[in-house]
């Protein structure tokens with residue numbers, strides 16, 4: 001009995017282990033594509049993983065030592081690329097999984113990159129501007145030997161923004177003794193940032209929602225949408241959907257959710273939210289994130305954190321389309337249940353690839369020193385996202401597999417081929 005219980009909880013833990021579930025799907029994708037096991041052995045783990053300790057002088061005069069990571073999954077295709085998150089729940093395993101997802105995203109939207117990811121264990125909501133600057137600069141000093149415009153290019157992620165990118169770029173430029181805008185993307189426009197980068201993830205998600213709605217015969221105008229998370233992706237997305245005539249009936253932040261079946265006043269919420277996407281604290285009546293996910297709606301967009309749709313709540317999800325704007329919001333079992341129930345699930349590695357796509361445009365503009373208009377960026381992003389969505393949709397249909405496995409197959413192929421041509425496997 002005790003052993004049985006232990007076994008059950010270990011599978012439960014495995015379900016929540018994002019690195020484990022990523023590896024399972026990568027393995028399935030490689031098997032379906034006919035690659036030998038060596039390719040999986042190469043791709044199941046980042047080629048490089050640096051763990052650093054960063055001392056920062058805090059405002060009260062004390063010194064606090066933070067732990068950070070940078071994972072570089074695979075550089076067979078080109079330099080590695082991916083964000084840096086500042087969050088108390090960052091772990092080495094999570095950063096590794098996130099770096100694999102970045103490789104898959106780059107493969108899906110066909111960028112000349114491999115995947116990378118960084119993270120620092122900290123809570124930026126409790127740190128001053130000055131402390132955050134010290135931490136950002138300290139992190140760059142600690143990882144400077146393995147990053148750079150032709151090696152590994154960081155970007156924003158959870159709780160990091162253009163100001164943090166600016167500090168990091170400045171620190172790297174000092175170390176490099178050159179102005180190096182191409183070291184990092186997601187910068188402010190005046191420092192070589194790209195038009196359209198800030199809203200790029202949300203724009204990419206909106207394009208996927210549009211395409212998915214067409215496949216399901218749902219009219220976006222008037223469709224009832226739930227958006228979990230009101231950070232960079234969630235807030236811009238709510239605005240785009242609201243402007244397109246959809247009814248955003250519920251949104252949430254880390255503390256709770258608000259719901260109005262007639263549609264929320266998105267402009268008011270955007271105006272009142274803080275820079276970490278917190279807004280529900282202004283309301284007396286809130287519901288839990290958990291209850292929100294199960295509300296009646298047409299489209300559900302998890303745009304917050306990992307492991308939100310699981311074996312436990314997937315049977316109760318009412319949406320006809322789930323589009324993952326966050327990284328890893330649905331577990332493997334959750335994916336199976338939603339797919340078996342006929343719900344169209346657009347996976348994270350596809351839906352959230354708009355961010356890295358415009359980051360690529362930013363890097364190209366930095367390298368060539370010539371900048372594009374927002375309209376040009378938009379047009380290029382649209383073309384890439386629509387093409388990638390349809391390739392994955394078609395793969396899923398013809399192979400009779402779920403969209404996640406189809407996306408992994410499309411995403412993994414380029415790096416597997418590149419590694420083969422290089423003679424690595």
Ligand code: GLU
Nearest residue numbers: 082083155157355356359
């Ligand atoms: N952090 C974002 C992601 O997870 C963007 C990465 C980038 O722009 O390089 O896709």
